[in-house]
Amino acid sequence: xxxxxxxxxxxxxxxxxGKGERWGDGHTETGMSRLSLSDTDKQARDWFAETTKSLGxxxxxDAMGNQFAVRPGLNEGAPTYAGSHLDTQPTGGRYDGILGxxxxxEMLRTLNDNWVETNYPTGVINWTNEEGxxxxxxxxxxxxWAGDIPxxxxxxxxxxxxxNDTATMKSELxxxxxxxxxxxxxxxxxxxAHFELHIEQGPIxxxxxxxxxxxxxxxxxxxxxxxxxxxxSHTGATSFAHRxxxxxxxxxxxxxxxxxxxxxxxxASTGILNLRPGSTNTVPGFVEFSLDIRSxxxxxxxxxxxxxxxxFSALTSNDSTEPEAAHSHTSSLTCDISWxxxxxxxxxSFHQDCISCATTSAAALCSPSSTSTPEADANLNLxxxxxxxxxxxxxxxxxxxxxxPTCMIFAPSRDGVSHNPREFxxxxxxxxxxxxxxxxxxxxxxx
Amino acid sequence: xxxxxxxxxxxxxxxxxGKGERWGDGHTETGMSRLSLSDTDKQARDWFAETTKSLGxxxxxDAMGNQFAVRPGLNEGAPTYAGSHLDTQPTGGRYDGILGxxxxxEMLRTLNDNWVETNYPTGVINWTNEEGxxxxxxxxxxxxWAGDIPxxxxxxxxxxxxxNDTATMKSELxxxxxxxxxxxxxxxxxxxAHFELHIEQGPIxxxxxxxxxxxxxxxxxxxxxxxxxxxxSHTGATSFAHRxxxxxxxxxxxxxxxxxxxxxxxxASTGILNLRPGSTNTVPGFVEFSLDIRSxxxxxxxxxxxxxxxxFSALTSNDSTEPEAAHSHTSSLTCDISWxxxxxxxxxSFHQDCISCATTSAAALCSPSSTSTPEADANLNLxxxxxxxxxxxxxxxxxxxxxxPTCMIFAPSRDGVSHNPREFxxxxxxxxxxxxxxxxxxxxxxx
Ligand SMILES: NC(=O)NCCC(=O)O
Ligand SMILES: NC(=O)NCCC(=O)O
Numbered sequence: 001x002x003x004x005x006x007x008x009x010x011x012x013x014x015x016x017x018g019k020g021e022r023w024g025d026g027h028t029e030t031g032m033s034r035l036s037l038s039d040t041d042k043q044a045r046d047w048f049a050e051t052t053k054s055l056g057x058x059x060x061x062d063a064m065g066n067q068f069a070v071r072p073g074l075n076e077g078a079p080t081y082a083g084s085h086l087d088t089q090p091t092g093g094r095y096d097g098i099l100g101x102x103x104x105x106e107m108l109r110t111l112n113d114n115w116v117e118t119n120y121p122t123g124v125i126n127w128t129n130e131e132g133x134x135x136x137x138x139x140x141x142x143x144x145w146a147g148d149i150p151x152x153x154x155x156x157x158x159x160x161x162x163x164n165d166t167a168t169m170k171s172e173l174x175x176x177x178x179x180x181x182x183x184x185x186x187x188x189x190x191x192x193a194h195f196e197l198h199i200e201q202g203p204i205x206x207x208x209x210x211x212x213x214x215x216x217x218x219x220x221x222x223x224x225x226x227x228x229x230x231x232x233s234h235t236g237a238t239s240f241a242h243r244x245x246x247x248x249x250x251x252x253x254x255x256x257x258x259x260x261x262x263x264x265x266x267x268a269s270t271g272i273l274n275l276r277p278g279s280t281n282t283v284p285g286f287v288e289f290s291l292d293i294r295s296x297x298x299x300x301x302x303x304x305x306x307x308x309x310x311x312f313s314a315l316t317s318n319d320s321t322e323p324e325a326a327h328s329h330t331s332s333l334t335c336d337i338s339w340x341x342x343x344x345x346x347x348x349s350f351h352q353d354c355i356s357c358a359t360t361s362a363a364a365l366c367s368p369s370s371t372s373t374p375e376a377d378a379n380l381n382l383x384x385x386x387x388x389x390x391x392x393x394x395x396x397x398x399x400x401x402x403x404x405p406t407c408m409i410f411a412p413s414r415d416g417v418s419h420n421p422r423e424f425x426x427x428x429x430x431x432x433x434x435x436x437x438x439x440x441x442x443x444x445x446x447x
Numbered sequence: 448x449x450x451x452x453x454x455x456x457x458x459x460x461x462x463x464x465g466k467g468e469r470w471g472d473g474h475t476e477t478g479m480s481r482l483s484l485s486d487t488d489k490q491a492r493d494w495f496a497e498t499t500k501s502l503g504x505x506x507x508x509d510a511m512g513n514q515f516a517v518r519p520g521l522n523e524g525a526p527t528y529a530g531s532h533l534d535t536q537p538t539g540g541r542y543d544g545i546l547g548x549x550x551x552x553e554m555l556r557t558l559n560d561n562w563v564e565t566n567y568p569t570g571v572i573n574w575t576n577e578e579g580x581x582x583x584x585x586x587x588x589x590x591x592w593a594g595d596i597p598x599x600x601x602x603x604x605x606x607x608x609x610x611n612d613t614a615t616m617k618s619e620l621x622x623x624x625x626x627x628x629x630x631x632x633x634x635x636x637x638x639x640a641h642f643e644l645h646i647e648q649g650p651i652x653x654x655x656x657x658x659x660x661x662x663x664x665x666x667x668x669x670x671x672x673x674x675x676x677x678x679x680s681h682t683g684a685t686s687f688a689h690r691x692x693x694x695x696x697x698x699x700x701x702x703x704x705x706x707x708x709x710x711x712x713x714x715a716s717t718g719i720l721n722l723r724p725g726s727t728n729t730v731p732g733f734v735e736f737s738l739d740i741r742s743x744x745x746x747x748x749x750x751x752x753x754x755x756x757x758x759f760s761a762l763t764s765n766d767s768t769e770p771e772a773a774h775s776h777t778s779s780l781t782c783d784i785s786w787x788x789x790x791x792x793x794x795x796s797f798h799q800d801c802i803s804c805a806t807t808s809a810a811a812l813c814s815p816s817s818t819s820t821p822e823a824d825a826n827l828n829l830x831x832x833x834x835x836x837x838x839x840x841x842x843x844x845x846x847x848x849x850x851x852p853t854c855m856i857f858a859p860s861r862d863g864v865s866h867n868p869r870e871f872x873x874x875x876x877x878x879x880x881x882x883x884x885x886x887x888x889x890x891x892x893x894x
Contacts, residue, residue: 136727232866234648234866236840237863238839247717247718251697251699252702269730277536280579327705327709392683418681419728
């Protein structure tokens with residue numbers, strides 16, 4: 001059995017590197033701001049390498065800075081991994097990603113404590129820049145590993161935080177000493193199976209009073225950057241009829257995307273908006289904003305995108321009949337709109353073998369004294385305190401699932417809050433998840 | 448008569464300091480980016496002081512960095528000034544403010560060339576941070592001079608460009624050596640009359656084919672910063688019903704302000720919008736935006752403000768009936784909105800004596816060979832190629848008019864474009880304006 005206190009100690013002691021905004025009085029009541037490949041991310045990486053080495057692992061760093069810590073098994077072969085990430089959002093919390101990696105370390109500690117020998121190697125992975133917050137492609141390094149993203153695209157990604165930063169992924173990997181010589185690929189670093197414990201980041205498990213979620217897949221999503229070009233003009237001397245106000249149009253687009261997503265029961269969100277020149281008395285001539293469209297269905301993501309493209313274009317013209325154009329003064333000038341696709345992650349279904357191992361392990365956690373075999377009762381037991389569910393967020397498991405059996409385990413998030421300093425999962429919730437993770441890895445190894 | 452070439456040389460040679468975005472191939476076809484109290488603003492200030500000294504002026508710098516260059520007259524007394532500003536917008540042009548100061552210098556040169564002795568001193572003023580672009584209070588230094596803005600409020604104003612700059616007006620005045628020892632006040636530096644030549648920054652003169660505008664007053668305006676506080680959450684794992692999206696609400700507010708201003712035939716504009724944390728997959732929990740409301744009528748500015756306050760508050764609630772709330776998913780969470788008033792500039796009427804001097808001077812420009820006296824024909828002649836008009840933009844003349852007879856002269860703006868690199872006034876338009884300025888100052892001096 002995993003040790004809850006030891007796990008929580010690993011979480012909170014490593015969260016000293018990159019501590020974020022305070023939200024409560026307690027020592028651990030701060031968020032995290034550990035951007036990928038920053039100095040604090042380097043500290044967390046160093047800890048990961050040293051700790052796993054001291055637990056008997058061989059640690060390999062690949063050309064994207066992904067860290068693979070491998071504990072030998074009785075036989076040679078591809079390892080069964082627990083993997084997640086140590087980078088965070090700029091105003092993130094202490095659990096997103098961090099729980100998965102520290103639970104992997106706790107798995108190694110527990111295997112060692114109990115002198116467990118696995119049939120094949122087991123290991124833990126720390127994936128680089130999963131968040132896509134600093135370098136705006138989420139899961140980019142597992143994407144390179146999977147062969148879906150060319151390494152030069154990834155290496156040349158430019159930092160978007162802090163603003164005006166000129167760093168690229170490659171320059172930052174070099175700077176902090178994590179540009180490994182091992183190629184980043186599923187052939188150079190094969191994976192037998194990938195299990196990822198993660199916080200749910202949504203409200204369902206808590207609302208339904210469940211202890212753990214078994215994730216059967218991840219919804220589809222696409223990221224875009226939309227650029228609006230209008231004309232700078234004087235706010236006092238320029239009538240509405242003589243303006244091409246890039247921010248007014250961007251505001252209409254944001255409302256339109258929300259309306260269209262609502263209609264399709266999908267999600268559309270804008271998290272970044274930059275404008276120029278940024279002066280109280282100058283109508284903005286330039287706006288750039290992000291658009292993140294999601295749905296469990298690839299088709300619906302495509303439909304929402306198509307409708308947004310049509311609506312945004314219509315809004316640039318003066319005879320628009322889009323609801324967002326009502327009440328708006330028509331102008332003799334118009335803005336231009338252009339779209340760039342930054343990231344595409346189709347809907348993913350995880351592997352039935354992995355889902356079975358995780359489900360069985362979850363069932364074992366809650367009915368250890370059951371007389372029937374846990375395997376038989378797995379689905380039944382899951383009904384009461386666990387849940388088979390779909391993930392709203394993307395994870396590195398999306399990419400590992402393309403070349404290795406994969407599934408995920410979710411721990412409940414308080415109030416469904418994530419990407420926020422107040423993100424919280426109870427110590428019991430963390431330990432439950434880690435226990436299911438350990439059980440799933442061991443079960444898969446025995447398969 | 449003023450010399451057009453010499454004036455244009457002063458404009459374009461001083462525009463080497465702080466040259467902005469290029470828009471054409473010609474040597475002078477760039478905009479300007481000379482933020483107040485920057486290094487390039489210091490260069491322009493040094494030029495102003497040296498040039499006016501070499502023309503026989505005594506130059507005084509006050510505690511806001513305002514520069515007063517005074518050419519002695521036959522008698523002692525308060526000088527009649529031509530004044531404007533040398534700072535620009537971050538993406539401004541070569542004429543806004545700069546024309547007024549260089550035309551003042553050209554006035555001094557012309558008076559010297561012709562050995563003109565005025566009854567009382569005449570002079571030129573360079574007002575600090577007129578734009579309010581870097582330190583977000585427009586006309587702040589003439590405001591301090593007028594006694595309307597406390598000097599500590601002005602000195603402690605924080606730079607808003609570049610983002611994250613920590614400079615204050617006082618620290619920058621000290622840094623560039625322009626924190627003068629003379630108090631900034633209308634008693635320490637009295638003004639007999641203030642004439643300001645400026646570009647129109649709007650399309651009217653050009654559209655009506657007029658050579659010059661005589662400005663009888665300035666419209667009313669108010670500046671606000673509006674802060675929206677929502678909740679950061681994950682864009683993929685958080686349903687619309689669980690969000691408090693600060694950017695979605697800000698977008699609705701921007702559209703509402705536009706709708707309300709349209710209804711009142713007023714203006715409402717947002718030129719600055721900053722959000723946090725600024726990550727593609729995090730719903731923004733914080734947005735701050737500027738709102739600039741204008742109308743010739745103080746009452747209408749108040750009404751638009753009141754309706755915007757009511758509409759923005761209504762939009763935060765879930766049962767809003769504002770048009771901007773239609774089609775939007777209701778959420779169980781709400782955002783908070785707060786307003787800060789940054790700047791108030793009531794409607795201004797200029798002084799009849801100054802308007803007369805400028806009108807007569809304008810009439811003389813165009814009918815120099817007329818047999819009737821220019822004075823008698825002034826209003827008649829103005830009808831054909833000049834125009835009595837109201838300014839949409841605020842100017843330092845708003846504040847000087849509180850303690851000294853004041854009026855303004857407008858030169859036509861190509862396409863009405865201003866606060867834009869492409870801002871343009873023909874050399875003839877510049878020279879016409881400078882000629883009317885010179886005539887107005889000399890006429891007032893003789894009054
Ligand atoms: N789990 C998580 O926050 N992943 C980042 C990619 C996404 O936005 O879904
Ligand atoms: N003329 C000018 O741009 N003044 C700045 C103040 C304003 O925004 O009206």
